[in-house]
Amino acid sequence: MLRNNAKLLTFILCFLILQTACSQNKPGKVKPAAERFSVYQPILKDKKIALVANQASLVGSDHLVDFLLSKKMNLTKIFSPEHGFRGNADAGEKVKDGIDPKTNLPIVSLYGKHKKPYPDDFKDVDMVVFDLQDVGVRFYTYLSTLHYMMEACTENKISLLVLDRPNPNAHYIDGPVLESDCKSFVGLHPVPIVYGMTIGEYALMINGEKWLKNGIQCQLTVIPCENWSRNSRYELSVKPSPNLPNYQSIQLYPSLCFFEGTVVSAGRGTDFPFQIYGHPKMREANFEFKPRSISGASRNPKFKGQICRGEDLRSINIDSFRLKKQLDLSFLLKAYSELKDSTEFFNPFFEKLAGTKLLRQQIIQGESENQIRKSWRENLDQFKLIRKKYLLYPENE
Template structure:
């Protein structure tokens, strides 16, 4: 009888112990994120948008257009750039929106509609996809402002949007001002260089390394300097440079750049995990941990489990939705030590091969080739090459790119 009475107390103790362990793990993640954010305050990094005195005088008396989204904020209070411009009596006529929309809440690859900003009444136009009115829209203003937070990977589409805006400005003789922001992955240059134009798309727009190691301001200078605009045109470009930042400085994004990159860990792992987007392996879309977990509905893939569901901004395209996935939990990695690697892709391909379903791994091969910027990587993986062997094969072109990159750096490098 006494033994039975003890059972409720034992269960209560075990429940408290489990809660304590879970909170401890979460506490470590929260502390790591907090420490990373504190680095910004300590170093007093000033983005281009923060430096009002450098660009507001250039806008006075001009008709102005803006390309921005939810990351276009100013100062420690994170006031939106649109509000700042209007408060300073700038004649702001419209804003262009990139992939994910002006407020950053639209699913990857989904259509971004032309609309009106509810708060200010500012006309909003999409530049994600074709916009037949883009030429007349840009031709109606004097100066374009560009302020988007990139993450340093060639397949992140904001840099393709920047190229489009630069081309429009060059076509119509309009000035463009880039408000520069740190590259949270700017401490490395890696991956294959996209060379052949047959792999050109919004996710592989430029002839740069997969992990390009540039800020948007540095890349804009490269686009201009290398003559990559149509017919070799150059746009009238001004970059408002960062202060107190270099390529060795860690940077925690104050505003998430898109729905599936919610924290520092996801931003750092995105470089290595985005290739899975061309497979049926889940990268955690539809969970609270996108680009922080990996899994497939097969128990042989690992002990860690998660079930992708439906989340705002991640509902339209969720791999393995409502299925229990088995794989890896990467949430506790240190973002500062995480660098680009092919390890995860190579390891999961081996798991598919072991399970006898290797032919199912590259579910969308053409998409994989566009992400990679070539059709060699897919063949190298299938051939069983090691990461070192694969990296050695792209080294010559990567070295050429690195030399070109040096010409356009605005900040001290990590080497």
């Protein structure tokens, strides 16, 4: 009996030791930089602050604007990116300046003709705080907003503080690297479509590689996230933009956004944007949808009111898809194969999204996905060497 009790006590003791060790090794809760107020509060103290923010700029359940005001920080202005401060404007829709009704702070839109702040925009500003949720894709325009804000801050001798946030697509690097003659607001820098960096790391790269006008460099500080790694499955608590409503859409977005440069619908004007695709003339499909006008997301989508046939990707295992760590070109190649003889498949926007004129040519010539990928390899390897210099978080194992 004593021997059995001793064995039982030994087992319990070993179990408790193992449980304690596991709890000690368990990573803590991921904290975006905005939640690390004690780290950046000394930097903001006694400063007149302008904030670049939108609906995803949260501290827990509170908006960063409200949080900073509650901490007696001196906010003087809000800058808003594409989709506006509250994130309810369509993609490409011009957003006007205004006043935030809750705080009476002036809002300056940085989308439309006014993409770069004017000198007058920095009146009563000592420092700009940048806090936008990126999704890790080159044609997501928040990167261009970051670029122009860095440039304007430098020219006007204003310091910039970037509050970093996790990138839900940071686990891989893929796609053609942007060529200089394909620059636009959906791609300003020589990076691949998926670049595997947080927006804070990206800001360091813009600065370090002297990509701002005339090689100027911003007075830049980046506050990192806490307890986040590139392999993390990080789900956002709020939409980063109107047509990325969930994790499925964010993971599929880098592959499906090519369709924005073609005749094919990527699901705008439905409840499932960037989770489905189709066209009225696609016949080899057993899924149908009809785009409609949706205020704040897509008021005038492709094929509004028409029945489109295509593919429903909502049911695919997104974690298995994620593990492939690459763009999926099969959707684009399949749609082109079916529609090439009945439509003008590409439009001029395709090159801006792809960042190269070559991809369209490769698809028309019938190259396979593997052949297309091989053409990316050398430039991707060169980019990875550049990227490595600016990483704030460990590389994937």
